[in-house]
Structure formats: structure tokens, C-alpha cells
Amino acid sequence: MTASVLHLLDSLESRLEQAQAELHTLRMENAQLKQQLVGQAATLQRTLDQPSVAMQSAPDAQAQPTQVAEIEPPVMEGSRPEPVQQAGDPDAVEAEITEQEDPAAAPPSPHSLLKEWYQRYPEAFFKGHTKPLKVGIHQDLAAREPWSGKLIRRTLANYVNLPRYLKSVREGVDRIDLDGQSAGKVDKEAALHAAQKRKEKQGDVDVKSERQPGQKTPSKESAYKAKQQPKPEFTAPRAAITEKRESKKPISLEDKLKGLQQKFEGH
Numbered sequence: 580m581t582a583s584v585l586h587l588l589d590s591l592e593s594r595l596e597q598a599q600a601e602l603h604t605l606r607m608e609n610a611q612l613k614q615q616l617v618g619q620a621a622t623l624q625r626t627l628d629q630p631s632v633a634m635q636s637a638p639d640a641q642a643q644p645t646q647v648a649e650i651e652p653p654v655m656e657g658s659r660p661e662p663v664q665q666a667g668d669p670d671a672v673e674a675e676i677t678e679q680e681d682p683a684a685a686p687p688s689p690h691s692l693l694k695e696w697y698q699r700y701p702e703a704f705f706k707g708h709t710k711p712l713k714v715g716i717h718q719d720l721a722a723r724e725p726w727s728g729k730l731i732r733r734t735l736a737n738y739v740n741l742p743r744y745l746k747s748v749r750e751g752v753d754r755i756d757l758d759g760q761s762a763g764k765v766d767k768e769a770a771l772h773a774a775q776k777r778k779e780k781q782g783d784v785d786v787k788s789e790r791q792p793g794q795k796t797p798s799k800e801s802a803y804k805a806k807q808q809p810k811p812e813f814t815a816p817r818a819a820i821t822e823k824r825e826s827k828k829p830i831s832l833e834d835k836l837k838g839l840q841q842k843f844e845g846h
Contacts (some may be wrong), residue, residue, distance in 0.1 A: 583715050590718060591728070686726055689734040696734070702759025704738060709747045711769075712739070713754045713762035720757070742780060748773035 687695070696704045703712060713719075720731050738744060750770040756762045 586715070587718065686730055689730065689737050692726065692730065692734045693737055696738075700757050703755055703757045707743075709741070709743045711744075711748045711752055711754045711765050713756045716756065723757070740776070742777065745773045745777045745780070 686692075693704070697706060703710075703716075717728070717731055717735055720735065721728055724731055748765055748770055750765055750767050752765045753761045754763045754765060
């Protein structure tokens with residue numbers, strides 16, 4: 580895994596250097612074109628400012644407007660070249676390059692891009708029976724796709740995390756490239772990792788299925804209303820109340836004497 584990550588980083592650095600070199604070349608070419616445009620504009624301005632030879636040598640003054648009209652083309656408003664910015668300003672050059680280029684299409688979502696891959700690479704991406712992809716296939720996709728590496732990795736992650744793909748990653752199974760050709764086999768570590776992810780996804784599904792359909796958790800509002808309801812008062816049985824009342828009655832003197840007499844007779 581470490582070797583593939585290092586190889587990916589080297590590849591990204593080389594592509595970045597190549598892109599910077601191309602941008603520098605475009606800036607130089609744009610600067611040269613601007614210099615040529617400035618020279619042509621100056622030549623055209625000098626040609627328009629100099630009086631025509633035909634105008635000076637014409638004997639007939641009435642024919643002069645016709646000759647001038649034939650020599651000097653009508654200049655419409657806004658047709659003269661606008662003043663060009665300094666060629667050495669890289670920000671101005673880059674801004675003009677951006678304006679000249681056609682606006683790029685907005686990148687699709689990972690879900691939409693995966694649908695395109697199903698049609699563009701039918702030998703590698705399957706909607707039914709799935710086969711494991713080769714290690715480092717994101718580099719092959721980056722070489723063929725016009726999208727950013729981040730979008731490619733997100734789309735690829737959506738595919739390789741599908742349950743049917745995780746089920747296909749078994750030890751010893753052949754991996755395939757974008758053309759459906761064999762590109763190595765699934766090792767034990769990759770198979771164990773896929774099995775672990777399958778178990779985690781299966782656990783999430785089981786937890787969700789335990790909740791009965793239509794069963795809702797009590798909201799805060801209902802819990803608050805339950806607290807606000809008055810609690811029912813406890814009513815003691817009538818027999819117990821009567822017994823307590825009778826026990827609280829004062830004992831008469833005769834009852835006390837009878838009690839003492841019974842104690843002495845007992846001894």
C-alpha cells in the first residue's frame with residue numbers, strides 16, 4: 580500500500596510540473612501575440628494618419644471626397660483596437676487566456692459520473708455481477724477522464740463501497756483493469772478488509788431494521804406535556820383511615836383499670 584501511495588504522489592507531482600510548464604508556455608505565446616497586435620495597430624494608425632497620395636495629386640477638388648472614400652474605409656465606432664495592457668503582466672495574460680477559452684462544463688456529481696462509467700467502461704464497472712478492480716485504477720481513470728482527481732476518487736469510493744463489490748473481493752479472485760483484462764489477484768489482506776466493511780454495513784442495516792415502521796420517538800413537546808400533567812393524588816383505603824381514627828380515640832379510665840387487672844392476674 581505504501582508503494583502505491585508513493586507512486587501516486589510522484590505521478591501527481593509530475594503532472595503538476597507539466598501543467599505549470601504548459602501554463603508558462605501559453606503565457607509566453609500570449610505575450611508575443613500581444614506584441615504583434617500592438618505593432619499592427621501602430622502601423623494601421625500611421626497609415627490612417629498619413630494623407631493619401633491620390634488626395635494630393637487630384638486636380639479636381641470635387642473628386643477628392645470620392646477618392647478619399649475609396650482609399651479610407653469607414654471606421655465604425657468600437658472597431659479600432661483597444662489599448663493593450665502591458666505584455667509583462669502575468670495576471671493580465673492569464674485573465675485574457677481565461678476569457679478566450681470556452682467556459683468548461685460544470686463537473687457532474689459522483690453519482691452521475693458513476694452512471695457514465697457504467698456506459699463508458701462496461702468491462703470494468705458492472706451493475707450486477709461485480710469483479711474487483713486493479714490496484715491503482717484511479718491513475719488510469721485520471722489519465723482518461725477530464726475531471727479532477729478528487730471527483731474521480733469520490734466516485735470510485737462510491738463504487739467500491741457497494742455491498743456487491745465488497746462481496747466480490749475474495750482472496751485469489753482476479754482483478755481487472757478498465758478494459759476488463761486481468762491485472763493481479765486479491766490478496767488476503769484486501770479480502771479481510773472487504774469482509775470487515777461488509778460486517779460493519781450489515782450491522783448498520785440490522786440496527787435500522789429493528790425499528791418498526793411507523794414507530795416514532797417521543798418528541799420534546801409530548802414529553803413536556805407529560806411532565807405538565809398533574810399527578811393523581813394517592814387515596815388511602817377507607818378501612819385503613821377508619822382504623823387510624825379509632826386508634827386515636829382517648830382510652831377511658833375503666834379500660835385502663837381492666838388492662839392493669841389483666842396484667843396482675845397474669846403474673
